[in-house]
Amino acid sequence: MYCSDLSGIVKNVIYAVETDSTNNMAKNAAAQNAESGTLFVADRQTLGRGRRGRVWQSEDSEGLWMSLLIRPNIVPEYASMLTLVAAMAVADTIDEVCNVKQHNDEQYNAKHQFVSSYIKWPNDIVINGKKVCGILTEMSAKPGKVEYVVIGIGINVNTKVFEDSIKETATSLYMEYNTVFDKACIVSEFSKHFKHYYEEFLKTCDMSMLMKGYNERLVNVNKLVNVEQEGQKKTGKALGIDKNGALMVEFNGQNVEYITAGEVSVRGIYGYV
Numbered sequence: 001m002y003c004s005d006l007s008g009i010v011k012n013v014i015y016a017v018e019t020d021s022t023n024n025m026a027k028n029a030a031a032q033n034a035e036s037g038t039l040f041v042a043d044r045q046t047l048g049r050g051r052r053g054r055v056w057q058s059e060d061s062e063g064l065w066m067s068l069l070i071r072p073n074i075v076p077e078y079a080s081m082l083t084l085v086a087a088m089a090v091a092d093t094i095d096e097v098c099n100v101k102q103h104n105d106e107q108y109n110a111k112h113q114f115v116s117s118y119i120k121w122p123n124d125i126v127i128n129g130k131k132v133c134g135i136l137t138e139m140s141a142k143p144g145k146v147e148y149v150v151i152g153i154g155i156n157v158n159t160k161v162f163e164d165s166i167k168e169t170a171t172s173l174y175m176e177y178n179t180v181f182d183k184a185c186i187v188s189e190f191s192k193h194f195k196h197y198y199e200e201f202l203k204t205c206d207m208s209m210l211m212k213g214y215n216e217r218l219v220n221v222n223k224l225v226n227v228e229q230e231g232q233k234k235t236g237k238a239l240g241i242d243k244n245g246a247l248m249v250e251f252n253g254q255n256v257e258y259i260t261a262g263e264v265s266v267r268g269i270y271g272y273v
């Protein structure tokens with residue numbers, strides 16, 4: 001695999017040995033007019049953050065901690081779907097780098113046979129039921145117009161040990177494949193896959209062209225999930241995403257509700273997936 005090809009979405013890479021959070025690096029640079037397609041990568045983050053106010057453990061250099069700055073010409077309401085777009089790109093990247101997917105078109109179309117990484121809605125990447133990657137998207141917008149979007153991606157690449165608090169639900173590429181992976185290679189593949197999906201997304205500004213592929217990757221599809229929002233928990237069957245990226249969940253075998261991302265948690269009824 002050719003790993004130094006930056007013909008995808010990434011135009012510049014800004015690297016730091018240590019930073020508080022690559023999302024902060026990207027947001028600060030965006031405010032200083034950094035260009036769309038700039039990727040911020042750090043070996044270590046001292047204040048890595050996740051969704052829903054959580055800490056993202058990233059004080060070691062085994063993982064890939066990166067944030068992509070883009071400036072899509074879209075209205076703010078559409079920006080949350082970019083998280084789903086990124087999840088698809090990461091899943092493809094992992095399968096490609098880990099050699100799970102074959103490279104000719106016929107096999108690509110039958111890719112469910114070669115998939116190893118799945119998506120837990122909206123944006124966790126899962127291998128063998130454990131989380132290998134999380135995505136945190138942040139944006140700055142004016143009424144009716146996005147100024148920039150920062151897509152922060154944390155991939156547990158060569159991690160050998162996790163803290164007790166997450167070791168039951170987290171995994172790394174190293175743990176799954178018993179191989180040390182090259183992080184530059186992952187960046188390069190991600191850049192290519194993200195560009196492809198991003199361009200598809202921009203044609204319609206929704207997930208209508210990507211929905212099928214996303215749902216094929218969805219780990220929760222046709223499974224019972226607990227949906228927890230504002231302290232209330234309900235159990236239903238996940239059906240897949242709709243064209244707006246909402247998760248369709250059937251409750252009581254009949255009512256279908258459209259769950260949008262944000263401050264909502266969707267987990268399997270027996271554990272993480």
Ligand code: BTN
Binds near residue numbers: 047048051058065
């Ligand atoms: C989650 O699953 O809760 C999202 C985790 C996102 C982590 C990444 S690591 C790079 C970027 N910088 C951060 O502080 N967070 C994101």
